Amino acid sequence: MSERDDTETDFTAAERETLGAIAGQVVPASAGHGVPGADDALIRSDILATARRQHARVRDALAKLDALAREESEMDFTALDPVARERVAGRFREAHGPAARLLAALVVQCYYRDGRVMRSLGMADRAPFPEGFEVPQGDWSLLDPVRARPPLYRET
Amino acid sequence: MSEQPIDVLIVGAGASGAAVAWSLAETKMRIVCLEQGGFMNSSQYPSAGRDWEARGLSDYSISPNVRQLPADYPINDSASPIKVANFNAVGGGTILYAGHYPRFHPSDFKVKSLDGVADDWPIEYGDLAPFYAENDRMMGVAGLPGDPAYPPDNSERMPPLPLGRAGEVLARGFNKLGWHWWPSDTAIATEDYDGRGKCINLGACTWGCAQGAKASTDITYWPHAMRAGVELRTGCRVREITVGDDGMASGAIYYDEDGVEREVRAHVVIMACNAVGTSRILLNSTSAAFPDGLANSTGLVGRNLMFHPYALIQGVFEEELDGHHGPHKIIRSQQFYETDPERDFVRGYTMEIQRGRGPVTTALDGLHRGLIPWGAAHHDAFRTLYNRITGMVAVCEDLPEEHNRVVLDPELTDADGIPSPRIDYTLSDNSRKMLDHAVARASEVLRAAGAGEIMTESPIARGGWHLMGTARMGTDPARSVVNEWGRSHDVRNLFVVDGSVFVTSAGVNPTRTIQALALYVADQMKRRLANLFD
Ligand SMILES: Cc1cc2nc3c(=O)[nH]c(=O)nc-3n(C[C@H](O)[C@H](O)[C@H](O)COP(=O)(O)OP(=O)(O)OC[C@H]3O[C@@H](n4cnc5c(N)ncnc54)[C@H](O)[C@@H]3O)c2cc1C
Numbered sequence: 001m002s003e004r005d006d007t008e009t010d011f012t013a014a015e016r017e018t019l020g021a022i023a024g025q026v027v028p029a030s031a032g033h034g035v036p037g038a039d040d041a042l043i044r045s046d047i048l049a050t051a052r053r054q055h056a057r058v059r060d061a062l063a064k065l066d067a068l069a070r071e072e073s074e075m076d077f078t079a080l081d082p083v084a085r086e087r088v089a090g091r092f093r094e095a096h097g098p099a100a101r102l103l104a105a106l107v108v109q110c111y112y113r114d115g116r117v118m119r120s121l122g123m124a125d126r127a128p129f130p131e132g133f134e135v136p137q138g139d140w141s142l143l144d145p146v147r148a149r150p151p152l153y154r155e156t
Numbered sequence: 157m158s159e160q161p162i163d164v165l166i167v168g169a170g171a172s173g174a175a176v177a178w179s180l181a182e183t184k185m186r187i188v189c190l191e192q193g194g195f196m197n198s199s200q201y202p203s204a205g206r207d208w209e210a211r212g213l214s215d216y217s218i219s220p221n222v223r224q225l226p227a228d229y230p231i232n233d234s235a236s237p238i239k240v241a242n243f244n245a246v247g248g249g250t251i252l253y254a255g256h257y258p259r260f261h262p263s264d265f266k267v268k269s270l271d272g273v274a275d276d277w278p279i280e281y282g283d284l285a286p287f288y289a290e291n292d293r294m295m296g297v298a299g300l301p302g303d304p305a306y307p308p309d310n311s312e313r314m315p316p317l318p319l320g321r322a323g324e325v326l327a328r329g330f331n332k333l334g335w336h337w338w339p340s341d342t343a344i345a346t347e348d349y350d351g352r353g354k355c356i357n358l359g360a361c362t363w364g365c366a367q368g369a370k371a372s373t374d375i376t377y378w379p380h381a382m383r384a385g386v387e388l389r390t391g392c393r394v395r396e397i398t399v400g401d402d403g404m405a406s407g408a409i410y411y412d413e414d415g416v417e418r419e420v421r422a423h424v425v426i427m428a429c430n431a432v433g434t435s436r437i438l439l440n441s442t443s444a445a446f447p448d449g450l451a452n453s454t455g456l457v458g459r460n461l462m463f464h465p466y467a468l469i470q471g472v473f474e475e476e477l478d479g480h481h482g483p484h485k486i487i488r489s490q491q492f493y494e495t496d497p498e499r500d501f502v503r504g505y506t507m508e509i510q511r512g513r514g515p516v517t518t519a520l521d522g523l524h525r526g527l528i529p530w531g532a533a534h535h536d537a538f539r540t541l542y543n544r545i546t547g548m549v550a551v552c553e554d555l556p557e558e559h560n561r562v563v564l565d566p567e568l569t570d571a572d573g574i575p576s577p578r579i580d581y582t583l584s585d586n587s588r589k590m591l592d593h594a595v596a597r598a599s600e601v602l603r604a605a606g607a608g609e610i611m612t613e614s615p616i617a618r619g620g621w622h623l624m625g626t627a628r629m630g631t632d633p634a635r636s637v638v639n640e641w642g643r644s645h646d647v648r649n650l651f652v653v654d655g656s657v658f659v660t661s662a663g664v665n666p667t668r669t670i671q672a673l674a675l676y677v678a679d680q681m682k683r684r685l686a687n688l689f690d
């Protein structure tokens with residue numbers, strides 16, 4: 001029922017590194033699309049700030065990830081090479097679904113509000129308000145066949 | 157310390173509390189409304205920031221259990237397949253509602269006579285018609301007259317919301333199948349209206365409308381009601397309605413914004429806390445005369461809870477659509493609204509077209525459904541979905557069942573120690589079949605419109621946003637909580653005006669009807685002022 005935890009403490013340096021590393025695993029940089037990864041410094045700091053609201057759960061998820069990494073190669077997740085990271089991230093998703101989803105949700109909510117990412121998607125690099133957006137009226141003649149229908153409500 | 161008795165106490169300042177307050181204000185009675193939340197500051201609504209979508213996961217979540225703001229009370233809905241969604245502030249649920257604003261049909265008031273299920277309402281569509289019109293003027297409605305799914309009505313409307321690309325694509329799909337569709341009636345201003353700016357397509361209606369185009373009652377009814385003399389006390393949470401020796405309601409005990417316990421005495425009490433909040437407070441108002449809760453001699457307070465089970469059906473298209481630009485609602489279809497003996501369920505549903513979604517929601521949903529992977533392939537997969545999703549929800553009529561109910565949780569309380577509501581609800585066989593039918597038909601229309609991948613959720617687990625039925629109206633005191641004009645059968649100066657009084661739920665969003673009912677009850681009270689308690 002209660003879905004919020006805000007024990008107000010910060011993350012350790014190691015936890016921050018792990019969070020940054022898993023962020024890059026969820027959304028890596030792409031030269032083809034011209035976008036940074038979610039482990040980019042700016043996006044990372046946004047992720048960290050946002051993660052504070054769910055501090056205990058994020059911390060727990062990071063601990064699970066590190067435990068899997070150590071099980072695999074006696075190293076923390078951040079110390080793994082890219083191939084091993086990908087393998088451990090895969091195992092993490094399988095073994096700890098809710099924890100993996102929590103971290104991925106954190107990552108994408110910060111990633112897709114980064115100005116560079118928004119611009120790459122053709123989005124206006126701004127908040128919706130106050131300018132708003134244009135939406136075309138569309139073709140109202142599509143309604144003509146419906147207008148021609150007999151009433152379909154039920155008489156009482 | 158308690159003050160001099162006031163004439164009318166209203167509990168709750170949401171959709172119905174605002175309407176009843178405004179209507180009664182012309183009597184010049186002393187009217188006080190107690191509301192546990194505060195006034196919203198629209199400049200701080202999420203759409204004024206880049207993090208607007210993420211705030212829907214935290215302080216603007218539709219679930220009070222996620223938000224946990226000071227105005228919220230926790231709700232134990234862990235055993236219900238559908239979780240409660242609400243908002244607690246001046247404006248109530250209308251702060252977050254999408255503003256989809258259909259009326260009931262005449263047939264919706266007569267399901268027993270027409271289909272042999274549930275009960276007929278003690279009033280008819282015609283009784284509410286003038287109050288629908290009055291409410292429409294106060295809220296401001298956009299739409300198009302002439303929908304063949306409804307009898308003609310007398311309301312003025314602003315022009316409908318733009319079809320946009322998503323509306324156009326789906327309209328073509330409906331036309332291909334020869335199915336009904338029509339521009340939705342919405343409580344969204346498409347022209348400047350009553351001091352409010354017109355919609356600028358922010359696409360964040362369910363995060364609060366920073367533009368003020370969406371008619372939430374904090375910016376529609378309340379300014380008028382307060383100017384007319386109604387006193388609105390915010391940050392005041394009612395614990396119980398008190399009862400005098402004469403068995404009449406005598407006022408309320410509440411906690412003010414500093415948590416100080418206070419009492420207000422009143423000649424008339426009107427409950428407007430929604431179908432969960434009102435039954436919670438009535439059940440918590442026990443006394444020697446009412447050991448099982450106020451107005452509950454039948455044991456029906458809290459029972460017959462109806463939600464509207466929702467199905468979500470969305471398709472992925474090749475062409476670019478509107479994404480999150482524009483209000484969520486565009487058009488609706490009532491092709492499958494009325495009972496058809498050929499089907500394996502009674503009653504029916506409305507298909508409500510949802511425009512699209514923002515990038516964060518696209519990514520989250522794509523990850524959740526396994527359509528967007530982690531790693532290098534993330535970007536291409538994201539781009540096949542972003543701005544390319546549209547679809548609909550099906551709003552299914554929920555029939556009343558006594559075992560679906562609100563009770564007081566034996567352990568859980570809010571910050572003031574008031575017992576929290578617990579929701580005992582199961583999905584009926586009829587609802588399950590109706591949901592399945594809706595998913596199949598909606599998938600058909602999406603395919604006709606050109607969708608590839610189809611994504612569904614049925615029922616929508618977080619979709620308990622329509623709360624109805626827990627203090628139903630009726631003429632028989634043994635089978636209803638309030639009479640045909642909203643007055644408690646047991647307590648003659650106690651009224652209920654929120655969605656609790658619904659006898660059945662229809663297959664449409666309830667708020668326009670909730671507000672029309674609140675105006676109707678107020679009108680009945682005004683006509684009977686001299687003998688209100690007879
Ligand atoms: C996300 C979302 C989308 C929705 N979309 C639509 C839509 O498109 N169309 C539609 O028709 N409906 C929609 N709804 C539903 C709509 O918001 C409700 O039907 C409507 O607000 C109910 O009106 P009400 O007066 O019964 O209660 P509410 O508007 O919920 O008001 C109840 C008020 O009472 C207050 N209160 C409760 N308990 C106490 C207490 N003990 N003391 C003091 N105050 C108290 C609450 O804080 C609240 O402000 C939506 C709701 C949500 C959450």
Ligand code: SF4
Nearest residue numbers: 355356358359361365
């Ligand atoms: S789309 Fe229109 S109604 Fe919705 S939030 Fe934007 S301005 Fe308000």
